[in-house]
Amino acid sequence: MTTEELRGGLRERKKQRTRRDLVAASLDLCARHGFDTATLDDIAARAEVSKRTFFRFFAAKEDAILAPEVELFDAMLQALRAHSLQGPLIDVLRDAVIGALDGRGPQWHAQFAAALGIIEASPAVRAAALGHCSLVTDRAALLLRERTGADPQGEQMARLTVDVFVAAWRSASARWSQQGAPDPAALRRLAAQACARVVRVPDYTLTPRP
16 A cells, blocks of 8 residues: 555545544534534534534535434445345335445444434424435435336336335334334334335336346
8 A cells, every 4th residue: 555545545534533523513412402502613613623624524514413314325325226126116125224224333323313303303404304305215216217227107106116115214213213212123123114014106116127
């Protein structure tokens, strides 16, 4: 490894550490004092960076609060890209999100639980969360179109199924939060149950692109 590569690796690790510190500070202060009360100055001071540094990582406080869920759905979409897309789409999506959950550690689950509480208490963060769900639907629908070559009707069914899946996930995560976010296994179980209870639309099945 060259000196420049070593420096690049150190810079990247420092960036990731700063980002983690900003997420942790945002979640802790907003959970303790309320989303509107906790200021960017407070968050930056807790993370020992400047407010300008905060904006290098996030466009707004809402984005820092949503970071755990963004991380999860990024991992889910990565799993969809990496695996064969075949069978009922709702099951493919369920397996992808459960696989993503299995890759998250205890710290992620604690931060996600905190984020859910803030989302529930703050209309601004709740609106941002809904916007992120819409973005996930768009990204998943595009990925499915690229991977399966679905015709317009198939693409419409895929998008509807993804919408239903996202609603099932939101229901499962909200229930987990209401139960006190007991443990990672409970979130996994509730997500699987919510997908199993979905009324299929009508059971859209994927076939790989020839």
